[in-house]
Structures are given as structure tokens and as C-alpha cells.
Amino acid sequence: xxxxxMVLAERVSKxxxxxxxxxxxxxxxxxxxxxxxxxxxxxxxxxxxxxxxxLERVDGGRLSVDGQLVGYRQKGDKLYELKLKEAAFxxxxxxxxxxxxxxxxxxxxxxxxxxxxxxxxxISKAKATARAMELLERVGxxxxxxxxPAHLSGGQQQRVAIARALAMDPKLMLFDxxxxxxxxxxxxxVLDVMKELAKSGMTMIVVTHEMxxxxxxxxxxxxxxxxxxxxxxxxxxxxxxxxHDRTKAFLSKVL
Amino acid sequence: xxxxxxxxxxxxxxxxxxxxxxxxxxGRARHDDxxxxxxxxxxxxxxxxxxxxxxxxxxxxxxxxxxxxQRQDYGWPDVGKYIFDRRISQAAWVTLxxxxxxxxxxxxxxxxxxxxxxxxxxxxxSIAWLYIWIFRGTPVYVQLxxxxxxxxxxxxxxxxxxxxxxxxxxxxxxxxxxxxxxxIGLALNEAAYMSEIVRAGLLSVDExxxxxxxxxxxxxxxxxxxxxxxxxxxIIIPPTGNEVISMLKTTSLVAAIPLSIDLYGVSRGISxxxxxxxxxxxxASLWYxxxxxxxxxxxxxxxxxxxxxxxxxxxxxxxxxxxxxxTAVPGEPxxxxxxxxxxxx
Numbered sequence: 001x002x003x004x005x006m007v008l009a010e011r012v013s014k015x016x017x018x019x020x021x022x023x024x025x026x027x028x029x030x031x032x033x034x035x036x037x038x039x040x041x042x043x044x045x046x047x048x049x050x051x052x053x054x055l056e057r058v059d060g061g062r063l064s065v066d067g068q069l070v071g072y073r074q075k076g077d078k079l080y081e082l083k084l085k086e087a088a089f090x091x092x093x094x095x096x097x098x099x100x101x102x103x104x105x106x107x108x109x110x111x112x113x114x115x116x117x118x119x120x121x122x123i124s125k126a127k128a129t130a131r132a133m134e135l136l137e138r139v140g141x142x143x144x145x146x147x148x149p150a151h152l153s154g155g156q157q158q159r160v161a162i163a164r165a166l167a168m169d170p171k172l173m174l175f176d177x178x179x180x181x182x183x184x185x186x187x188x189x190v191l192d193v194m195k196e197l198a199k200s201g202m203t204m205i206v207v208t209h210e211m212x213x214x215x216x217x218x219x220x221x222x223x224x225x226x227x228x229x230x231x232x233x234x235x236x237x238x239x240x241x242x243x244h245d246r247t248k249a250f251l252s253k254v255l
Numbered sequence: 256x257x258x259x260x261x262x263x264x265x266x267x268x269x270x271x272x273x274x275x276x277x278x279x280x281x282g283r284a285r286h287d288d289x290x291x292x293x294x295x296x297x298x299x300x301x302x303x304x305x306x307x308x309x310x311x312x313x314x315x316x317x318x319x320x321x322x323x324x325q326r327q328d329y330g331w332p333d334v335g336k337y338i339f340d341r342r343i344s345q346a347a348w349v350t351l352x353x354x355x356x357x358x359x360x361x362x363x364x365x366x367x368x369x370x371x372x373x374x375x376x377x378x379x380x381s382i383a384w385l386y387i388w389i390f391r392g393t394p395v396y397v398q399l400x401x402x403x404x405x406x407x408x409x410x411x412x413x414x415x416x417x418x419x420x421x422x423x424x425x426x427x428x429x430x431x432x433x434x435x436x437x438x439i440g441l442a443l444n445e446a447a448y449m450s451e452i453v454r455a456g457l458l459s460v461d462e463x464x465x466x467x468x469x470x471x472x473x474x475x476x477x478x479x480x481x482x483x484x485x486x487x488x489x490i491i492i493p494p495t496g497n498e499v500i501s502m503l504k505t506t507s508l509v510a511a512i513p514l515s516i517d518l519y520g521v522s523r524g525i526s527x528x529x530x531x532x533x534x535x536x537x538x539a540s541l542w543y544x545x546x547x548x549x550x551x552x553x554x555x556x557x558x559x560x561x562x563x564x565x566x567x568x569x570x571x572x573x574x575x576x577x578x579x580x581x582t583a584v585p586g587e588p589x590x591x592x593x594x595x596x597x598x599x600x
Contacts, residue, residue: 035372053470084475091472102467106485116471161467168471 004067006031006172006203007052012229013060014047021047023227024061029220035203036214036235039224040250043199045207048224049174052205053085053094065094066171092120093218095165101157103149103164109136109143113164121168122223128167135163139193155186159193166197173197175206211255223247261557333534337525338541347542353437353506353517358499360442364451372454383450390447395440396511402440403512406430434516437509445502452494456487496554499549507543518542 005027014022014180021044029035037045050056054071063070066170071087072079082090104112119122123131136142139159149157158178165173175194179187191213198217199203206238208214214221214235221235223244230239239255243250323329326599337343371383390398430436460483468478507519513522519539526535568594 056472088469088472093468094470096467096470098463098470100463102461102463103466104467104482104486116468116473119477119481120472164471205260205582206527 005029006066007205008064009048010062010063011061012048012051012058012063014044014051014056015059021157021227022051025224025227025229026061027222027232028201029172031203031206032201033205033219034198034217035220035222036218037205037207037222037224038209038211038214038250038254039230041245043224044227045224048177049096049176049205050208052172052174053091053096054082055096057081057221065090066103069254077109088120092168093171094174095168095170095172096174097158097161097165097176099180101149101154101161101181103157103161105149108146108148109141109152109160109163112160113167114148117162117167132163133166135166136160138166139163140189150173153186154182155189158182162197172203172205175204176210177207177209179208179210209254211239211251223250225250283413284409298411318594328533328535330531330534333529333531334537334541337522337535337538338524341372341539342521342525343518343538343542346516346518347546349434349516349540350503350506350518351546353434354499354503354510356438357441357506358502360438361445361498362453362495362504364442364446365453368446368450369453369457372450373457387447387450390444395444395505396508398444399437399440399508402430402436402443404435405436433509433514437506437512437514437517440512441505441509445498445505448498449495449541452491452498454486456489456491457483459490460486493554493558496557498549500550500554503546503550504543507539 005028007027009027010024011024011026012022013020013024024042025048027035037048039045047056051058051253052070057071068090069079070090070130071082073086074080074084095155098196103109104115110129110132113135114125114128117128117131118125133142133145139161139162141156141163144152144156144160147156149160152160178194179190182190187210191210194204194206194213195217206214206218218235220232221238222232222244223230223238223246225246231242231244238247239251242251315336323330368383368386371379372387374380402445409430411427412425415421429439464482464486465478468482471482506517509517510520510523514520522535522539523532526532529535
């Protein structure tokens, strides 16, 4: 644990109007670590994830990724909100996978993957396409490069979405309930890709309801409820011996 | 975008192909009930009133056509004489270009207004709203009369500090050219309608699309250009076709400016000399009908193409992405209404 943390959250808070969604989240994610966040719906898990790549603005506390403050620049003791361009630049290093895949339906799998590398990083089309094919191979879809999202199953779409995020060579991957919108028989193929990704040393934050996955892959499991971290630690300990009543109540419902 | 439900349908598809015809017994179609269901033999329900109404209508139409063919006032020989008159075909050309220029202007301004209305800036939002309120809330005929006399209100354009001697003074030559005035007048009016169509199109694209694009570090402009607008087009294009047809007919109102080199203007001009108004009205109508029919056919093919989900689905067999509900304001001509002719002129 001598490395600087990849993600450092200190008392992060976020309100939507008067609704306090995050009430001071503090946690650390080291490079190469896999952190799983579980908790009842409405506990702020997804909001926290969206704060990490500045899809939502943090209202209080400090949140930094790889030593850089997210969404703000500090000069002396004053904070300046980042320009849209600067915020976009920060996001290049953070890949995100959504519950509903959010693939671009008018583009093929390969075009989905190459769009951002070509337009944002200025990589040549040939290079980006070659890389896209590599990534599709990696997620087990080497032969579906020309398919439109509508012709892919949910599991395949989510795997393309993972490849799309990886194409930007992120240091950190965020997964927002990546298997919640899938039919049960398609969950496995997506989790397998995520396991492989975790093994390769990617830093990952996964909001999930898959306790089996959390137990097997996560280095740290965080239980969130009502905008706070209730309990955090090695997944086996938390799952088998929860300390807090709220954790016990939640786990008794989902396990 | 794509629902997991549609994926399930995809998976279920191959299984269904094996069965011959779909049995009404819900769900569990078995291969063993091979025997085709017995056909129903019954006396069909009669509809005597339908037949009566149909006969009356057909008879009425026949009487009208026979009468009109013989009636002097229609001046059919004159219709034949003027239908391919050079002045008329040139005027038809003017009408066509008026339509094209006005629509291009309307689409550009409409896009701008739509983006303004969707912007988080309350000032831009209100200005766009005000524009649409005024231009949709007043008759296009009245607007055209106004643009026709605007060169009297503003004889010169000046640039400088208010209440001081102007630096530059340009005589108003834009609004003294009646063709340009007509294009501007039509475009400004149509822009209000186009902006609502464009706005509905942009709003129809799932928010997750822009979000995914943003998460991939794409800028707002890139997100619009590569992700949102291409998907919005399938909502935007069909009603825009309606607007083109509507605009073609609305150009006849440029008489209010008064511009008289368009199809209707020239027909009226000729009839004022020959004292044969009815044949020339028919001539103009036939030309308008020709144009709108051609546009309707084009519209039909465009709609067919864009109703196929992403517009790039190859087989058409697969369930494409679910059609987002068009969010056009109800009752305004922007709502995609198939072959509705629009018509606010």
C-alpha cells in the first residue's frame, strides 16, 4: 500500500436539491484494486460512481483520481471549476460501463469502439479499427465487429460496451450495475470478461448486486446505505460476518 | 437504447420459424397438432348502408365530372393552352426555388433555435421561446405583408453607437429585392415550426447516449455531431418532408409582399389580361399538384426507410431498437403524421 491511491474520496457529498444523496463518502482505491460497492437502491452507489468521472458535480469534500482533483483545479486555497474541455480531458483516463449499455445504435460494434479514439485522441481510422478488433477478440466477439447493437444480445452488447471503454486505454474502469439489465443466462459472459479484466491488473470500481462476483473478484467490498459507507473490508469477512445491523439486514435479503 | 426484451425476442425468433402458421392458442404451439383448423363457414355480416353511401358518392362524383367537362366556365381548351405555357413553367421554377431556399433557411435557423431552447442559458431559452411564440402565433400572410413594407420602416442600415453619427450607412437593398424578401419572410416563419421538429428529434434521443458519449471524453459538439444528431434524424426527417410540401403551397402567399413571379402570381397575371381566371387557377393547381405528388412519393420512401429503427438495419426482420416516442407538441404540424399535408398557410 505504498502506491498513491488511484481514487481518493474524502467526505464526498452530493445533493440533488434538498435531497442529500451522498453524505460524506471516504474511501481509497489502490492501483490494480477491485472495489465492489453493494447496497440497497437509492443508497447513492451510482451517484458516487458518476461523481468519479464528473458526470455529476461533487458538492462537498474532496475527490481525486490518480492524484488529480476531479472537476476542479486548486490554486492556493481557492477551487476553480474546470472548463468542459478540461473535464473531458480528465475523463479520458476513466472508462465507464452503464447498466443499459448505451451503445450507439446507429454504429456497428467496431464503429462504437473506434468513435472516441478517432475523434478524441486523433488516432488513425486503420489503427483504431485494428485495436477495436483486438478488443472485440478479447471480449470474445471477434466475429461480430460489423453487427449493429440491435443485432446483438444484451450480454454481447455489454461486452462491446466494455471494449468501447477499454479502447480509450483508461487507468480506471467504472461499472454501474453492468449485469442488472441482463437476462440471467447472459450475466455469466459479462462477469467472465470483468474477471479477466480484473486479473490483468485493471483498477475497477463495480457497483453490483452479484454477491458471488464480489466475493470472488473484489479486493474490497463496500456496503453503502443512505449516502454513507456503512461497512468496508475484504468481501469474505463482510459477507460471512457483517458487523453492522444494516449490512446484516441487506445481506439477509440478497444472499 | 435496446431493451433486453427485444434481445429476448431475438433469441426466441429461430424457434418460431419452424412452425407453420401461428396457432391462436397462446404461446405453446406444439408440433403435434398438425391438422389444420377447420375453416369457418358462415354467412358474412351484410353492410347495406355502406353500399348505399358508396353508390350515392360515386353517382355524385360522376355527375360532377360530366357536368364540369361540359361547362364553359372551366375553359378546358384554355387549360390545355396555358398548361405548358413558357411563362407558367418559368413561374413554376420560381416557386420551386422559393421553396428550396426558404426551407434551407428555415432548417438552419430552426436548428439554431432548437439548440437555444435546449441550452441551459435562460436568456437564450427565452429568446428562442419568444421568437417561436411570435412567428407561430401570427399568420404567415400578415408576416409577409410586414416584410414587404419593412424597407419603408428601415430605409437604411446603420452601424455605430446609438444617438451618435453612424459609422457606416448601407441602403436597405435586401428588402427592396422582392424575391429575397419572400425567401426571408417564408424562412423566418417556417423556422419556428422547424425548430420544434428539430427539438422533438433531439429530445427523442435517449439521455444515456449523450452520457455515454460524454463518459468517452467527447465534447458537447462531438456528442451532438456523431451521436445525438444522427439518431435524431429519423424523427426529424419525416415531418420535415411534410413541411416541404406545406412550404411549396405556402409560397403562393408571396402575393402579399407583393411578389408576382411565382406560379400563382403569374397565373393571376395572365388571367387578369385574358379574363379567364378559372382555367388559370386550374393550370396553377395542376402544377402544384404535380410538385406535391412528386414530393409525396419521395416522402413515402424516406418514411419507409427511416421507420426501420436505426435506418441501417439490413434485413428488417430483427426487432430494431425501440422507436422512441416522438415528443412533438401535440397538434402542431411538426408531429410526424404520416402523409398529413400540413397546411397552416
